[in-house]
Amino acid sequence: MADKKKLVAEITSMDEDFTQWYTDVCIKADLIAYSHIKGFMVIKPYGYAIWENMQKLLDERFKETGVQNVYMPLLIPESLLRKEGELVNGFAPEVAWVTAGGTEPLTERLAIRPTSETVFSDFYKDDVHSYRDLPRLYNQWCSVVRWEKETRPFLRSREFLWQEGHTIHASKEEAEARTQQMLNIYADFLANDMAIPTIKGQKTEKEKFAGAEATYTVEALMHDGRALQSGTSHFFGQKFAKAYDITYTDKDNQLKYVWQTSWGATTRMIGAMIMVHGDNRGLVIPPKIAPIQVDIIPIQQRKEGVLDKAYEIRDMLKGFRVKVDDTDKSPGFKFSEQEMRGIPLRIEIGPRDIENGTCVIVRRDNFEKKEIRISDAAAAVGELLKTVQSDMLKKAKAHLEEMTYAAATPEEFRARFDNDKGDGFVKAMWCGDRACEDKIKEMYGVTSRCIPFEQEHIAGTCVCCGKPAKKMVLWAKAY
RNA sequence: CGAGGCGUGGCUCAGUUUGGUAGAGCGCCGCGUUCGGGACGCGGAGGCCGCAAGUUCGAAUCUUGUCGCCUCGACCA
Numbered sequence: 078m079a080d081k082k083k084l085v086a087e088i089t090s091m092d093e094d095f096t097q098w099y100t101d102v103c104i105k106a107d108l109i110a111y112s113h114i115k116g117f118m119v120i121k122p123y124g125y126a127i128w129e130n131m132q133k134l135l136d137e138r139f140k141e142t143g144v145q146n147v148y149m150p151l152l153i154p155e156s157l158l159r160k161e162g163e164l165v166n167g168f169a170p171e172v173a174w175v176t177a178g179g180t181e182p183l184t185e186r187l188a189i190r191p192t193s194e195t196v197f198s199d200f201y202k203d204d205v206h207s208y209r210d211l212p213r214l215y216n217q218w219c220s221v222v223r224w225e226k227e228t229r230p231f232l233r234s235r236e237f238l239w240q241e242g243h244t245i246h247a248s249k250e251e252a253e254a255r256t257q258q259m260l261n262i263y264a265d266f267l268a269n270d271m272a273i274p275t276i277k278g279q280k281t282e283k284e285k286f287a288g289a290e291a292t293y294t295v296e297a298l299m300h301d302g303r304a305l306q307s308g309t310s311h312f313f314g315q316k317f318a319k320a321y322d323i324t325y326t327d328k329d330n331q332l333k334y335v336w337q338t339s340w341g342a343t344t345r346m347i348g349a350m351i352m353v354h355g356d357n358r359g360l361v362i363p364p365k366i367a368p369i370q371v372d373i374i375p376i377q378q379r380k381e382g383v384l385d386k387a388y389e390i391r392d393m394l395k396g397f398r399v400k401v402d403d404t405d406k407s408p409g410f411k412f413s414e415q416e417m418r419g420i421p422l423r424i425e426i427g428p429r430d431i432e433n434g435t436c437v438i439v440r441r442d443n444f445e446k447k448e449i450r451i452s453d454a455a456a457a458v459g460e461l462l463k464t465v466q467s468d469m470l471k472k473a474k475a476h477l478e479e480m481t482y483a484a485a486t487p488e489e490f491r492a493r494f495d496n497d498k499g500d501g502f503v504k505a506m507w508c509g510d511r512a513c514e515d516k517i518k519e520m521y522g523v524t525s526r527c528i529p530f531e532q533e534h535i536a537g538t539c540v541c542c543g544k545p546a547k548k549m550v551l552w553a554k555a556y
Numbered sequence: 557c558g559a560g561g562c563g564u565g566g567c568u569c570a571g572u573u574u575g576g577u578a579g580a581g582c583g584c585c586g587c588g589u590u591c592g593g594g595a596c597g598c599g600g601a602g603g604c605c606g607c608a609a610g611u612u613c614g615a616a617u618c619u620u621g622u623c624g625c626c627u628c629g630a631c632c633a
Contacts, residue, residue: 087594096627115625170631192633225632226557237633286633306633343633376592409593416593427592437592556633 088417090357095301102351103230106360106418116228116235120344123418126368128238128344132218134270134366135240135342138262144214144242149196151219152187158195161320167287168192171223173235189222194288194313194339197243198321201335208247208327211335212255216242231348232305232556239343245323245335249314252336256312259340260293263308271346272363272469273297273353274477275307276502276551278527283514290314296526296551298477299352302500304526304553307349310340348556353473354442360419361442363469364462370398371458372415376408376427386451387426390436393455397462416441421465422458426451442469477502485536487543494521494554502526502553506546508539517541517552526551 087105091098103109108124120128136146152175159165168191175187190196201213218240225233242259246252260277267273275295285292289311297307317323318334327333354361364370371394375387387401400420402411408425415423425437430451438457439446442465449457480501484490493503507513507525517540518524528548539546 100626111625113624167632221633223632226630227628227632233632239633309633341633345633374592378591380591405591407591407593407595409591409595411594412592413594425592429592 088357088359091300091355092357098355098357099348099352100230102355102359102417108347108360109230114235116225116233118230118234120238123368124347127347127350127362127366130366130368131266131271131346132240135262135266136218138266139216139240139242142214142258142262144216144244147215147217148219149190149193149200149217151190153190153193153196155186155188157199158188160195161198161288161317163316164192164194164288168223171225173222173224190219191221191223192339192341193217193219193221193241194243194317195321197339198317198323198337201243201245201323202321205245205323205325205335207325211325212244212246212251214242214244214255216240229348231344231351234344237343237345239341241339241341244338245318246337247325247327247333247335249336252314252338253312256291256293256310256338256340259338260295260308260310263310263340263342264295266342267295267297267307267346267349268470270363270365271350272466272473273307273346273349274470274474276477276527276529277531278529278551280309280527281511281514281525281550283511284525284527286311288313288316290316294527296502296553297349297353298480298502298553299349299556300355300476301352302480302554304502304555305345305349305352306526306555307346308340308342311338313337313339353476354469355419358413359417361469362419362421364421364466367419367421368398369400369418369420370462371400371422371424372411372420373399373401373424373426374408374411374415375401375403376425376429378403378405380428382431383426383428386431390424390426390451390454393451394458395455397458422461424454424458440465442472483533483535484540487540490517490540490552491521494523494552500554502551504529504533504535504549504551505540506536506538507548507550508542508544509547510539510542510544513539513541522554523552524555526553526555 088101089097107121109121110119112119172191173189176183220236220238222236225235228234244255264275264277267275275297277295280292280294291312293310294306295308297305299305315334315336317337323335324332351360373387373390375383378384384403391399391401419441421441423439430436434451435448436451437448482493482501482503484493484503484505490505514525529551532549535549537546
């Protein structure tokens with residue numbers, strides 16, 4: 078098509094410059110605007126609607142497991158933050174501080190929460206007295222601030238929206254089970270709602286959360302072959318319980334420390350959605366979280382009856398999220414905009430169709446186009462949205478598998494990573510030494526993403542040092 | 557925090573070398589014609605040239621300082 082170049086002129090091709098493509102999509106799809114402070118972005122209505130849908134679907138899953146929502150203070154006194162050493166050390170470089178109230182300097186400076194383990198712990202300390210009070214399954218939806226050096230929309234902003242669940246339990250087993258349960262919820266949500274397949278596993282000592290005893294993660298693979306941590310769940314053991322003195326009296330009248338977990342997922346998942354599903358025309362949103370699922374575009378809308386028919390079709394599609402684009406832009410403009418915004422289905426309706434009693438329906442994910450009877454619209458849309466949703470997951474799964482390699486030897490490992498291309502996940506054996514992890518990162522810019530739950534035997538020796546290997550690790554360049 | 561780049565209508569930028577009446581395209585507003593892949597005509601609105609101090613008769617342009625943004629590294633959801 079002669080106009081093809083012009084059509085996509087506003088979005089940089091992802092093959093040409095993936096980073097620029099990503100930024101272009103964020104802006105052109107109307108998700109965000111930059112603010113005047115580095116790392117703080119405006120999430121526009123369309124972007125926020127995506128987040129709201131994600132929140133709703135996640136929140137439902139949480140609540141099904143007994144989780145309750147709460148809200149905790151934004152500010153944390155420095156003394157409170159400092160009670161658990163590892164957490165402070167982990168976050169110290171990126172904490173933002175409040176040092177004055179009005180015109181008066183504060184006697185103790187206050188941290189803007191980078192995460193709320195300390196606040197929850199401090200609260201639980203007085204809130205829980207008996208085994209009858211356990212478990213506590215609290216979650217909050219809020220924003221946190223971490224003063225990152227380099228920032229990118231959704232992937233790494235200084236303020237980001239998330240949920241943080243913080244639970245306390247009477248037994249170690251129960252807390253560990255909760256950690257796994259929440260990780261499974263993330264994996265399930267990502268696969269079934271966001272159409273993003275992930276690899277589940279445990280973080281190494283080097284990569285685990287500051288203060289955690291064990292950190293579990295779901296790792297997704299972006300279109301450019303880089304990994305993105307898309308949800309984490311931590312088992313804290315009794316570390317915070319001891320630092321913050323969270324005790325309860327058990328059935329046997331003994332004073333005991335609680336067992337604790339936390340788990341979080343962020344607006345970063347929107348970045349994952351963009352980079353997993355997007356293409357050179359822009360965003361592609363999975364139907365279950367798309368703010369608009371069907372965009373009805375009238376052709377020659379000023380002709381008698383066209384707009385009426387468009388509204389009529391909209392009314393037939395009750396139960397779906399439908400928009401009629403009745404602005405006076407040209408149809409070509411509307412097509413491009415619908416594609417840029419990743420709306421899963423487009424219905425074209427013009428005088429020609431009306432005469433035949435048909436309309437044209439086009440899929441965003443693969444541009445497949447077909448003519449259907451207007452009377453069949455509701456059934457066809459319902460069917461197609463399901464198909465698009467599952468096809469998107471299939472496609473993403475195929476990409477993940479295609480981009481996952483096994484490296485048995487240092488040479489094979491090098492061959493995958495010692496260049497700008499050929500990223501992806503690499504499964505390789507590891508001896509368990511931090512030194513090898515550090516060395517691999519230094520040599521290739523590659524980090525251990527996780528020790529997958531589903532272990533395979535790739536080789537007998539470590540891919541770095543050649544000593545006997547303990548675990549198979551999933552390696553990748555990461556965002 | 558290191559290295560580079562950039563601050564001029566909403567956006568992308570020209571103008572800065574050589575100081576002399578603030579420009580273009582896109583977008584926006586109005587009217588009309590269009591409409592099956594980013595339409596067109598006519599009319600219109602919109603700028604303390606990031607901020608501050610200096611040099612000068614005169615500064616978007618020169619000097620100094622300062623603030624901010626972008627990209628890439630080290631650190632991180």
